[in-house]
Amino acid sequence: MSYPDLIAQLQPWIGEVRGRLIPNQPLSEITWFRVGGPAQLLFTPADEADLAFFLKNLPADIRVTVIGLGSNLLIRDGGLDGVVIRLSGKGFGQIELLDNHQIRAGVAVPDVRVATAAAEAGIDGLSFYRGIPGGIGGALYMNAGCYGTETRDRMVELRAVTRQGEIITLSNAEMDYHYRHSNGPRGAVFVSAVYQGFAGEPEEILGQMREITEKREASQPTKSRTGGSTFKNPEGHSSWKLIDAAGCRGLRVGGAQMSELHANFLLNVDDASAHDIETLGETVRNKVRATSGIALQWEIRRMGHFLPGKQVREFLDGDVFTGAV
Known part of the structure; x- marks a missing residue:
């Protein structure tokens, strides 16, 4: 899918912006899950002053979403309308x-x-x-x-x-x-x-850091397409233990799978869509709630639009999520 080009609506001041502006940029290229639809307009500001100028002039009714390195993030297959800001290392x-x-x-x-x-x-x-x-x-x-x-x-x-x-x-x-x-x-x-x-x-x-690295690599799927820890730890509980007890370690939906190594990591193992990933996450939430009575909360930020007919309901049987978290 694609969105109308926003740049034409932002004349004439947009010509003074020094950063990079890309209409309909696929966000799957910059998220660790490697899924997600396009940004209506992706803006990479040159520096702080460029960012401030852009935001000062951008009409208030245009949505702004900020993303970082894309690690703890799930962007839905319909992408994001408005402006997506990504701050560069430069x-x-x-x-x-x-x-x-x-x-x-x-x-x-x-x-x-x-x-x-x-x-x-x-x-x-x-x-x-x-x-x-x-x-x-x-x-x-x-x-x-x-x-x-x-x-x-x-x-x-x-x-x-x-x-x-x-x-x-x-x-x-x-x-x-x-x-x-x-x-x-x-x-x-x-x-x-x-x-x-x-x-x-x-x-x-540095020795402490090496120990952290060894511990992390031994217990987490660090070399996989993942968003890190999927769910927050409920007070007094560990999410991975609840997921394990619900029989969800290794559970798969389409190209998405809960890790065999660490049950609270959700992976893109076979060209998963964002729909696969979110459906798997809500399936896990449903099963954990059924076995423990605990409603896991997402730690991964989910945002963007669903494709038509591809909505995902909370716990599979609740409301369709429509905002960004």
Whole structure:
């Protein structure tokens, strides 16, 4: 499918934009699942000023969606209308070492690069990012964490551009972080963040990171087309244990399969569609609810439109999801 070309509607100011604008760009090329329909208009800003100019001039009635490295993301087969913003490593991929064991990172920096840069500089406390796929932008939005540490434990402040094109700074408290969730200003596009670490020995920190890598590769399908952990852990429970108990380890729908190695990882094993993946996820939720009474919540962000006749209902028997999370 394809959408009407938005660029014609954005004249004459769109000619002053320095970043890249691509109508009807297939998003399957930039998501880790390798599924999803097109973006009506994909915008890759040149830098923060370019992003602010674009958002200030973009009509308020045009939808804006921001995606990062595409790791924890499922875009439906009908794609996304409006503008999809993706921040590039060239414009938003810098790392800066600050005083007092702090580090500033652009949102396009992969989490692992931040962990490594901090370790090499003798900044401890950020090695947990070695175990998280994706980039800093997604980590800030989702309060990503593992092995006992979350983003909210280390983030001091972040810089963002509002939907009106204003550049603002948000404190940790203003983000109102919770488990795998944040409550920052609606529509704000994060561009960088400052993290607080503490003094450490580089070799010791790098050793911790190697242990995290070994543990992750031994227990997770890191080389597969996946979105990472599929469901959040309910309070007092582990999602993978609930999925296992419901008989869903290895369960398959079309080209999508729950991992045999880690039951909470959903994989694209055979040219799956987004419909296959979401149907499998809701099948698992249905089975877990039936066996345990617990309603698993998606950790993977799902967004976009279903193709006609290819809607997926919550738990397979509930409402059709129509928004973005």
